[in-house]
Amino acid sequence: MTGQAGTARRPTRQRAAIARALSGSAEFRSAQEIHADLAGSGTRVGLATVYRNLQAMATDGEVDVIRSPDGESVYRSCSTDHHHHVVCRSCGLAVEVTGDAVERWAEAVAAAHGFTQVRHTMEMEGLCPACTSSRQRGTVVRRPTQAPRRVVDG
Amino acid sequence: MTGQAGTARRPTRQRAAIARALSGSAEFRSAQEIHADLAGSGTRVGLATVYRNLQAMATDGEVDVIRSPDGESVYRSCSTDHHHHVVCRSCGLAVEVTGDAVERWAEAVAAAHGFTQVRHTMEMEGLCPACTSSRQRGTVVRRPTQAPRRVVDG
């Protein structure tokens, strides 16, 4: 189990490298990706160490974690730009959305229960316009292989 | 990948059993749990088949899927009671919350992008009242073993 106590965590070269790698990107990255990045930039860090530190940082609230559709845990440093996605479950089209409404709601609800330092993740999925009309016409052209195009939205 | 075509899916004893097992509970259940349940009730279905069907049903939008913190995919039939959670990342206390605000927001945003048949999941985590005050006093009494108490809220 991840040894964690009341004592402060000990600063190490590896921990710093991981934190740096994480803050370098606004995207969610997997432990393996981060490990590969570090290796690529000449920083030698054990894979297990990457996992342990990411977990620890998540526990301490320094990073956000969500599970990618593939089942990998993906991490992102907290302060980065916050947004959500709507993903088409047929073709994989992903649209980025932001909205103060949810943010405020989440905070309000959490606060109502006395929770502090609250973070949240939200995932929405449905059928995109194209796939919707395909199905209405009965011509289900499902695409097994997801080719997640990405469309950013204001 | 899971072979899926434009043709309608073929009804089978196994598929029916899985659907029944799923609709029997309002909770998210893992493929393995469902498989065990079926086996327990005398219905013999291969594990791979359970996985395949759950995936197919998810693709068709018949069930919701999310990843449990343990990394398992957990499924729930769509029509069941919809709510969210706020989980304490220190002690694991979980509070159920519901809110029309998010539901409406999610629908509105998705609709704005032309998406249909939209479903969503949302996860919130922070520090519960108890853990918040512990930390303020500097006495961090972190509990490594999560004992997720559950508190339902209106």
Added chain:
DNA sequence: ATTCACGATGAGAATCGTTGTCAAATGTGG
């Protein structure tokens, strides 16, 4: 500065949920 105690690390094995393979069984259209 040197020593100590203990958390942190790394390499590889072990775990375990999930997916792939392929022959046999089953549902459908004709």
Added chain:
DNA sequence: CCACATTTGACAACGATTCTCATCGTGAAT
């Protein structure tokens, strides 16, 4: 009822994550 494509099931294969344990590094005490 027949031919055929889909589905199933048993088991191997995969891959992300966790565990193990000897060794190393850090902060605190001396």
